[in-house]
Amino acid sequence: MATVTVTPQRGILRRPMATTGWWSWFTTVDHKKIGIMYGISSFLFFVLGGVEALLIRSQLAKPSNTLLNADQYNQIFTMHGLTMIFLFVMPMSAAFFNYLIPLMIGARDVAFPRLNALSFWVFLLGALFLNSSWFLGGAPDGGWFGYAPLSTTDPGNGMTFYALGLIITGVASTVGAINLAITVINMRAPGMSLFRMPPFVWMGLVVQFLLAFSLPIITVALFELLFDRRWDTAFFDPTRGGEPLLWQHMFWLFGHPEVYILILPAFGIFSEILPVFAKKPLFGYQFVVFSGIAIGFIGFGVWVHHMFAAGLGPVANTAFGISTAIIAVPTGVKIFNWMGTLYGGDLHLDPPMLFAIGGIAMFVVGGLSGVTHSIVPSDYQQTDTYYIVAHFHYVLFGGAIFAFFAAFYYWWPKVFGRMLPQRWGKVQFWILLIGFNLTFAPMHILGLGGMIRREYTYPASLGLTIWNQMASVGAFTIALSVLLFIILVIRTQLKPAGLENDDPWDARTVEWMTASPPPPYNFEEIPTVHSLDEFWHRKYAEDETGRLVRVPAGASGEEHPSAGGHSIHLPSPSFWPIVVSLGFPILGYGVLYSWWLVAAGAVVIVVGLTGWALEPSVAD
């Protein structure tokens, strides 16, 4: 960068220059550093949500238990759901999208690097804001679904924190979604047509559109909830002409696409890992991509299946029963295509592959129980019971969390230049698989046996104690597996970086064509893409008998002598994203406590945006 000479421009603050050191993490606009920060923070929230889950399972480990009282339990189950969905699975997906999408499409960064930093800092501060409620009179206790009018009349500040916290993290997701969608659309390497994109990028694109179209709905609903609570409006108050069902429609019109926001990244991860470890291409790439798009569309048309018992009448229940059954079809297509990918492969059962196969197997269980919800009369029995809890944990834990572990093992060498221990990784997989099934399989029986969700206690006379105990033992088994993973990570990170080979898995996609970990500029020279699985095709070619053989290194003529990346211009770091994002929690506290704080938050945001707009494009 020493060669760049530009006339200095004036801004409010000097543009920061350091790209190393701890301070650089606060000003960075590098998608890789932001991705890592997203990953670390959301993993910490995963641990927090896990501790909440352990408290839930401890309370339910025996009938009429008094470990937690009703008030504590209601806060904990509400925060468990909110934390796992909004503070773990969504931002962890954002972590992988941030880190991988530019690398996979052969770009140097996202379209708007400063917005990317903004989206991370707003998420983190919003998440901390939401959790600060624990110390400010009590956490939200009306369920993650926040049904009005319970959520509007609930005493205390908990549900106000809920509305404000989700509005703030929603800002983060919206900003990130628009940024990543534009990145995928505009910044692909030469030759990378849409149908040469890796399936993970495809699923990422679909997810960004789902976010951009569903988050506004929940945001409007949350503002109405906030106004009802804070300024005595009556959007959801039936005694003054409001409509409680309005909240349910808006919440689930967001909430069901949200389910696919949570699970489609996992589908993308499975679709990346299976071909690499099977040594053959994804079976039916087009079908996998189109079924993902179809899921995205149909996902907006099934929300009433969360409300079959709300009394919308037989017409609505029939229509949404049918649409719920229909969405199983594209999901099934993906499962069969993944099985087709395994078929005839040379399956290397390393940890990424084990987690991917295990995740698919678990997701199938959740998919099948999901189909039974479309049988509306039976859903009258199933809804709001542990059967539903079993279903969505098989889908979201079995799908998303197994996929995340697969992705951790698979991309760890890419991100950190170190391999996580393979043998211990397999041990961790088996502990997780056993613990997972021990926890959630009994919940099917709990639900069909008549145990409702969200109850802090149950009597011994319900006759379901043994299944609750199994689930509690399982939950601690899951915790053991996660603990083992954390130990493996710490041990791995204490070792010096250094891979023998930048491409340890013999991978197929563009992100593995650069060094591991990648240099700040990602690619010294932007690769030209000729096919799906570009990297694989550069490494292997057919000989005269049609057998695949490895192309000797350097023979493809693509390599050039390294210039060390000196002439590559990268966006400079910036103070302004973190400044702007600081304004949001101040605004939030202001709404709760004082108009002066509202004014202060607004000033911080306006000053921040002004500084942002006037910031010189390069360091002076």
Next chain:
Amino acid sequence: MRTMRSRVPRKLLWVVGAILLTLLLVGCGKDLPQNTFNPAGPTAQSEKDVLILPLIIAGIVFVGVEGGIVFLAIKFRHRRGKDQLPSQLHGNTRLEISWTIVPAVLLAVVMVPAISMIWHLADIPPNSMEITVQGYQWWWGFQYMDEDMKVDYGANGPITTADVLVIPAGQTINLSLRSEGGGARSTAGTPDHQVIHSFWAPRLFGKQDVMPGAAGEGNHIVFSANEPGTYYGQCAEFCGLQHALMKFRIVALDATDWAAWVQARKSPAPTPPPGSDAEKGMQVFFGQGPAGEGGGQCIACHAIGGAMLNNITAESTAAPNLTDFGNQTHLCFAGCDFETFVDGNANLPALRAWLENPDAVKLGAKMPDYNLSEQQIDYLMAYLYSLSN
């Protein structure tokens, strides 16, 4: 070597199948009071029946897909020394189209009976008994709306009970569902805390939400109980602090017992004999205890049909109606959190704990603590258990 390997998944399948079968058998245990798979009336029966075919198909798909995944993972696993790359199969359009269409057709098949059942369950047969179900935080009230179910005293209002719904076995019943506010902590006049509940007795019927306001008008459940007996249920929609303890029971009686029960409910609550503990309890209940003692303000919220003291009647609907408190069919109280009788005897310890400090036994309970003396509580308990026709 090869034959041994292909046997492994089959054994695994047997093991998995055996575990599942055990789980299912235990899950179908007849002793579970809220077992959805042990229906005791036509509504729950049909809700279970439409699930059987989808469950069988799902079971077959489960075994096929899970078995397939395990089989593929074992059969095609990497073997040491193998360096030949597998054939690079990109897909098979015909196969992929077929595994799109076949599941779609299967789903269409299972949806047909399910959809016709949606419409069947929404029907209200003309000869149904009409009962209104009221959801409060956190207990249930029941009002019998038919003409021949009005009481013989006062303004001839409908028979009203709380916590326990008594019905004639075999009779088709239409429940109209309404969410109410109520509770002693409501602001004067206007009921607050109107929230969404869901009424569910798993062995008799699936749940239906109990909505406040106009949205809930028309929400109803049609059901009947095949045999006399006691059936358990509870609120299924999270409704605040004590959602877990918002329970109820349905007692189905044979024709003779039913006729006697209706007759008893139509008459006013018995007046305690002069000088008895129960009479002093009645004074406590009405807040007219002996000088210096005052009493509870029970009548601020609770009703006791036909009871009158110094021209004051107890008619508030903000808390459970206690007219039949001492009757043997009144199995439980305060959201069915407590048994009214243990082995046929009054459950005095539970009632005492409840009256001493409601908040301690049910955190957030809407019943205030009136700091009643032990003596007053004794009198009050005597009165409540005397309320039996």
